[in-house]
Amino acid sequence: MQLLRDILDKQVVDREQVKIGKVDGLVAELRRGKPPKVVAIELGSISLARRLGVVPGRWTARLAARLSGKRQARPHRIGWNKVRDIGVDIEFDIDVRRTRIFSWQDWLREHVVGRIPGA
16 A cells, blocks of 8 residues: 555545545654554644645644634644545544534634624
8 A cells, every 4th residue: 555645635534424524644653673654644724734845834733723722733633543444535433523623614604604694
């Protein structure tokens, strides 16, 4: 399996087939004398911006922290041990309703969309 080709930018779904987003980054553990081990995937605009370079990643993290608090200044991570299946989509053994993955959308709905007349 070639991780960058087979995992990056694939759709992620939870155990109920709810679409969470796409894989924007991979987190690997470096081990002395052994190949790196994938420990998590990252989702979100911060991880996506990091693919463009360090500076865009920092700007995006600062913007997220300013708009929705320091807790949102990090990409969302899902442990690799939660992978259930890799096919067309990457299926994880999690319930998205018990995570904070959609907190940015909730914030946007409450502070922006909800204030638009007729919304």
